[in-house]
Amino acid sequence: MLGFPVKHSLSPAFQNVAFAHHNLPHRYEKWEISPAEFAAFLEKARREDFLGLNLTVPHKLSGWEISVRRTPAADATGAVNTLFLDEEAGGWLGHNTDVGGFLETLPDAGYSPAGQSAVIIGAGGVARAIVYALGAGGATTLTIANRTANRAQAIVDTLQPLLPGTLLQVSGLEPAEWPADRSLIVNATSQGVLEPDRPFPIPVPAMNGPANPPALFYDLTYGQTPFIRAVRAAGYPVLDGLLMLIYQGALAFETWTGLAAPRSEMLAAAEAVLAERLKGKTS
The missing domain is CATH 3.40.50.720 (NAD(P)-binding Rossmann-like Domain)
Incomplete structure (x- = not known):
């Protein structure tokens, strides 16, 4: 997940549950990347064989611009929140899973x-x-x-x-x-x-x-x-918007892996993190 800022994102909690569910070796991380650092980070992701990326504010337009192919949803909305490295196409496939x-x-x-x-x-x-x-x-x-x-x-x-x-x-x-x-x-x-x-x-x-x-x-x-x-x-x-967050993340997971996302497990993971945050605010 690339964003600026991004520290409060719930995505690592539920995406790593999905990877674990399928016994996949991948790890989902969040990276605070400024617009000036965006292009260099994408090169790093290609060199290091990242499976894919999620994008949040302020990178969705930049993700759209650098995509060599885009899904109809991405083209229509002018924004990309999911990138999949498609070497056959020579770069990134851009998708908008919010739709x-x-x-x-x-x-x-x-x-x-x-x-x-x-x-x-x-x-x-x-x-x-x-x-x-x-x-x-x-x-x-x-x-x-x-x-x-x-x-x-x-x-x-x-x-x-x-x-x-x-x-x-x-x-x-x-x-x-x-x-x-x-x-x-x-x-x-x-x-x-x-x-x-x-x-x-x-x-x-x-x-x-x-x-x-x-x-x-x-x-x-x-x-x-x-x-x-x-x-x-x-x-x-x-x-x-919590369920939409989970379901758009599930669609991103399925774009990257071709496997069915465990939506109920992903939702439970996100709810657990939110409960901990609430406990921290009230203690």
Whole structure:
């Protein structure tokens, strides 16, 4: 895992469980690599026969740029979070497992995007991946709600040609502007990381609107974020980003090894680390 910073990543805990499950000799490590060091580290990885790499902020665009081949999900999102060394192709295969990882979590909540309307709050890189995932999953209408309209419009302009069966549209943060038939609300903002103590600015009942049964709420950040606290306090169904983290990691593992990832074991490993961290904060 390459990132800057990266010290709080859960990925080594659950990826090493997956390698151990299959009795593989590989070891998953996290490396804090600045953008200036990125190219040199990739050369090191090739020389030392790394199986693959995961990328997080700020390297996903750079990973896309250096990939000699890319999967459709990587091409559509303009970001790569998984690299696989493909010597036959002469370099790195770039993949974006956020798309498949997100979609894989939805059946656990009894939700299918097919024929549905959803609202994605935020217009960053992860929002682009979620819009593409939901469109590929058959959603009919996707509304990107963002304070800055031009950033949301950039996602529409890029992805609408790739998703002809889905209407992509831009909205502000006022829920009265959102489609009345919305059944999924995804928080793709970074507030849970950057401002964990500030209340989420949009009231939950307003976000739900007239949906009956209630909409499914989904925060792409894991833990007790302001969004998750507000949704739970209001009594609505909500998912956090932990399962997506595990499932996108499982897809990366399968890309590297060709073996089925032990998802339940990987989730248990991540939950154990989070429990230890929480214990450390309260002791």
